[in-house]
Amino acid sequence: MSLRAYHLLSIGSLTTHFLSAQQVEKAERLEGHWAGNFIRQGNSAQSFTVDINASDSGLVASLSITDWIGYEPTTSKVTITADVARFDSPYGRISVVVDNEYGELVGACGFAQVHLKRTLATACPEVLRQTHTFDLGDIRVPGSVVRPSGEGPFSTVILVQGRGCGTQAGWQRLPEEYAMRGLAVVTYDKRGGVGEARDCDRVTIAEHAADLMRVVDQVKAIPGTGAVGLIAESAGGWAAYQAAAKRPGTIAFLITIAAPATSVREQQSDCATYFVRDELGLDDRCVQEAKRYTEMQFGTDRAQVFAELSTLLDSARAHGWIDVLDASDIPTSEASVDDLWVRRNGYDPTDDLRSFRGPFLSILGEQDNIVPWRENSARFNALFEANDTGHQEVIVLSAIGHGMEHGHRARDLGFSVEMNAWSTYFKFDRVDPRPLERIFTFLKKNGFVQ
Numbered sequence: 001m002s003l004r005a006y007h008l009l010s011i012g013s014l015t016t017h018f019l020s021a022q023q024v025e026k027a028e029r030l031e032g033h034w035a036g037n038f039i040r041q042g043n044s045a046q047s048f049t050v051d052i053n054a055s056d057s058g059l060v061a062s063l064s065i066t067d068w069i070g071y072e073p074t075t076s077k078v079t080i081t082a083d084v085a086r087f088d089s090p091y092g093r094i095s096v097v098v099d100n101e102y103g104e105l106v107g108a109c110g111f112a113q114v115h116l117k118r119t120l121a122t123a124c125p126e127v128l129r130q131t132h133t134f135d136l137g138d139i140r141v142p143g144s145v146v147r148p149s150g151e152g153p154f155s156t157v158i159l160v161q162g163r164g165c166g167t168q169a170g171w172q173r174l175p176e177e178y179a180m181r182g183l184a185v186v187t188y189d190k191r192g193g194v195g196e197a198r199d200c201d202r203v204t205i206a207e208h209a210a211d212l213m214r215v216v217d218q219v220k221a222i223p224g225t226g227a228v229g230l231i232a233e234s235a236g237g238w239a240a241y242q243a244a245a246k247r248p249g250t251i252a253f254l255i256t257i258a259a260p261a262t263s264v265r266e267q268q269s270d271c272a273t274y275f276v277r278d279e280l281g282l283d284d285r286c287v288q289e290a291k292r293y294t295e296m297q298f299g300t301d302r303a304q305v306f307a308e309l310s311t312l313l314d315s316a317r318a319h320g321w322i323d324v325l326d327a328s329d330i331p332t333s334e335a336s337v338d339d340l341w342v343r344r345n346g347y348d349p350t351d352d353l354r355s356f357r358g359p360f361l362s363i364l365g366e367q368d369n370i371v372p373w374r375e376n377s378a379r380f381n382a383l384f385e386a387n388d389t390g391h392q393e394v395i396v397l398s399a400i401g402h403g404m405e406h407g408h409r410a411r412d413l414g415f416s417v418e419m420n421a422w423s424t425y426f427k428f429d430r431v432d433p434r435p436l437e438r439i440f441t442f443l444k445k446n447g448f449v450q
Contacts, residue, residue, distance in 0.1 A: 030059055030078065030085060030098070034105060036116030038091065038428065046428035050087070050116060052078060061087035063094075067430035070174035125149075127179040134188050134218055136211045143188030143215075144168060145222065146175040152224030154184040155448040157255075158215060162234030163326070163341075165200040166190045181440055182449040184226075186219050201328040205235070205264075205345045209242035216243065216250055227448055229253035231439070234371065234402065238264070238347055245352035253359040253448060255439055258402050260371045261362070261379035263348035267371065268294045274369040275324045286321045297329070297342045306334040353383045360384070360392040361442040363435050365400030391446055397434050405431045 030052045037045035047066040051073075052059055059078035065071065068090075076088035086095050089109050096107030096114055103118035126149040134143045147154055157178065159171055168187035175185035191211050192200025212230075219228055229252050232240035237259025244251045260267040272290035276282050293312045299305040309331060316322040328341040337343070362380050364373040373396045384392040399406055406429070413423035443449045 030080075032118055033121040034116040035119045036105070036114065038089075038109065038112040038114060040112045040426040040428070041424070044426040044428065046112075046430070048089070049121075051121070052087075063087065063089050065090065065430075067428065067433075069431040069433060069436060070172050070177050071431070072172045125180045127176055129175075132186075132188075132222075134215050136191060136214055139191065141189040141191065142168070143186060144175070145184060145186050145219075146179045147184035147224065148179055148182055152184070153226035154182065154224060155226045155252075155443070156184040156186060156219060156222075156228050157231045158186045158212070158219060158228065160212060160230055160232035160236035160240050161190055162236045165192065177436065178231075183443075184224065186215070188215060201341060202339065202344075205238045205347050206242065208236075208239040209246075212239055212243040213247055216247055220250065227252035229255065229448065231255045231257070232259055233257045234259055238345075238349055241349045241352040241356070242347075244356045244358075248355065248357075251356075251358065253361075253443075253446065254356060255361045255363075255442065257363045257404060257435055258365055258368055258371050259362065261349065261353065261376045261383065263350075264342055264345050265294070265298060265348075266375070268297075268342055270372050270375050271370050272324055274372045276321045279369040280321060280323060282319065282321055286319050289315055289319075290321050290324055293325075294342075297340050298346070302334055302337045305337050306331055309337075350383070353380075354387065357387055357389050358391075359389075359442070359446040359448075361439065362394040363404075363438060364394065364396045365402060365404060366396055366398045367401045367406070370402040393442075395438055397432065397438075400432050400434075404435050405429070 031054055032052060034050040034052065035047070036049075037047050039045050049064050049066070051062045053062075054060075057077065059080075060075060061078050062073040062075045064073045074088050074090055078085055078087045080086075083097055084095050084107070085098060085105070086093055088094070091112065092110045094107060094109045094114055096105035096116065098105055105114070105116040107114045128147055128149055130145045130147075132143045132145055133140050147156075159175065161170065167189045171187050175187055178185045190200060190203070191207065192203045216228060219225055228250065230240045230244065232255070234257075237256040240254060240256065240259075244254055262270065269291055272294050273287055276287045276290045277284075280286075289312055293309060293316070296305055296308050296312070299308075313322070313330065316325065326341065328339075331337045331340060362377075364371065364377055366373055377394050377396055380394040384394065406427075408429050409427040411425050411427050413425075415422050440449065
């Protein structure tokens with residue numbers, strides 16, 4: 001035996017002896033970062049991650065679905081029975097068995113299989129969140145600024161909420177999604193929200209626009225603020241148009257998501273048609289009644305308005321189109337007719353849209369029955385062509401509804417001659433990534449982000 005061979009044999013013997021005295025660490029610990037998929041029909045997967053950490057009350061799982069852009073994680077306690085670990089997901093309770101050799105979790109959540117692997121957490125760009133208070137003149141409301149780390153200046157967007165009572169918490173993790181891509185993001189509680197005596201349904205679009213202008217002025221004074229723009233959703237677009245028209249040199253760009261170019265009256269009428277017919281699947285009689293209801297809300301004789309709306313409401317409840325109406329669309333007495341949301345918000349954005357000549361991106365959804373794309377894209381395109389700036393555009397994205405999300409679907413793509421096979425799959429519920437992609441393409445093209 002050569003000296004070299006003896007030397008290798010000796011090392012091998014020592015290593016074997018050392019391992020026999022040392023406990024081998026199994027991959028049975030649940031604490032850590034896990035990544036994997038919900039699996040359906042064998043060929044469709046929806047990715048998600050789970051962070052499991054120890055707490056005073058035991059293990060806690062925080063689950064995030066990759067496709068649910070901006071959603072807060074689902075957090076729950078982990079329970080362990082025999083060899084099965086259980087924790088919550090938006091699709092129900094997950095039950096998994098641990099593979100102690102390789103660090104993988106295998107199981108189901110009821111409607112889908114589940115497979116997770118222990119992995120390193122993805123390193124994300126650092127973002128900073130700062131609390132802020134905004135002075136709206138007669139009241140002060142809480143807000144926040146989420147921005148990339150560093151001194152800036154950063155192009156800054158103010159997120160403008162749609163109709164209803166909204167706090168900054170309603171944006172969930174969307175500000176972080178924008179900030180990780182180079183924007184500073186401002187959110188704030190709407191007037192009339194939690195903790196105020198005044199009902200938010202009584203606040204008008206004009207008042208929200210005035211509040212937004214005050215916020216814009218205060219954001220400009222925050223250190224690190226670059227160009228300021230607005231990203232408005234749904235009815236928030238109406239407030240954004242007014243604010244932009246009154247701050248032409250201050251608001252650098254506008255982005256709207258599922259926001260109307262039509263007047264309040266037109267939008268309500270269009271919604272009555274599309275929502276009742278396509279969303280609720282009701283007949284033409286119901287559509288005509290819903291449209292008549294919309295028109296009657298603008299009537300001048302309060303007694304007549306209340307009487308006819310009451311009759312139509314009886315039919316709405318009987319025939320199922322009541323779901324097209326918000327609580328602020330329904331009068332409780334003749335005296336309350338003037339409190340109807342549409343009567344207090346008879347706004348037409350045409351002049352304000354004509355006056356804003358900065359970069360403007362409108363994103364509409366093909367399946368949106370609240371802000372229908374045909375009427376609104378036609379109006380946007382006509383206004384943008386008349387403005388002739390070269391940096392105003394409208395995009396209609398396929399299959400997307402008002403929330404820029406699409407739910408579970410069983411899909412059949414038909415028979416492929418090339419593949420000699422049928423192509424079918426299960427499409428998981430997801431937030432469509434195209435709006436975010438198009439927003440950053442637009443911002444890069446116009447020089448607001450790198």
